[in-house]
Amino acid sequence: MNLLVTTLIAVAIFGAIILIHELGHFLTAKAMGVYVREFSIGMGPALFYFNKGETQYTLRLLPIGGYVAMEGENEKSSDDRAFCNKKPLPKILVVIAGATMNLLLGFFIMLGLVCAKPMLGSTQVSAFDPAAVSNEKLQLGDEIIKVNGYKVHTANDLVYAFVDVGTNPVQMTVRRNGEVVQLHDVPFSYEQVEGQTIVKLDFKVQGLKKTPLLVLKESWYMTTGVVKQVWTSFGKLITGQFQMNQLSGPVGVTQMIGEVASTKDYSNFFLMTAFITINIGVFNLLPLPALDGGRLMFLLLELVRGKPLSAKYEGYVHAAGLFLLMGLMLFVTFNDIVRLIRG
16 A cells, blocks of 8 residues: 555544544543643644633644643642642543543444444354364363463454464363363464464354344453453563564554555454554553553552642653653664564
8 A cells, every 4th residue: 555545544543543532631621620721632833723712722743642731730730720739539530531532442443343243253162174183172062261361252352362372282261061171281283473373273163143232242352352462462571571672663553554454454444443542542551650550650649648749759750751651662663664674
């Protein structure tokens, strides 16, 4: 796909996700009676702006973020409507609202994708491939509950669980004839996909007719499945199981968006959009300085202590966190460009 078209699609996706995120902060702040000075989409020089009521609405040049500027957010203020003068609970609601909106957007995209499916997948084994080896332990009718300790609820959960197995022995928990059975060292064949060794699934699962309840459950589990992946990946990054050069930033994601868009498979396109917005929502809630999760940690401490920590020192922590995050972004972007050049 043309680079310009790909870039415009990526900008539109990131712009919509950022808008939803900042809208969550903005609407919740307004509902909590906080004075909002500016609602901005993008960073850098202002392209245009207008004022409505007490708030300035701004579109800026660089589509890499946005912000809701609230009175008393980073400094003391005598205004009763200032963020700093609100009680901890309203402030917590304002801080988590952006990520919550991202997660809700992901859920509604998943809901649309599930509604478009002719049938839903289950975790019950309905057939084996002719060359299957897993049927040495698995049986027809087995309802798979866990794979190597990873609890599965949907067919999508099964795929996620097996991708994460690698070459480790596969331990499974199934429900067989109403009883929970532990299956040890279930045999599987393996295949190489983009340099990664993954389990080759040699069985099929039972299809289910759609009902309103099943559609909601499938959408919920698809959303929470992505959330679990993000948290698991973050843990593996911290423990060294993932390398820093495996991370992707806006450049890498834009390339993936172009690849998906070029297939003209709209379900995969919307699935990727759901993945991105859920990732952004979860990432923002990580307890890291300069992120919403870092601010949330300070507010929870305020809730416990009964008084806020020094705004001065909190500002230092967030400034240091922002510096480190910008460094990480530059590093990831550099790796994306190197991978792109190498093809």
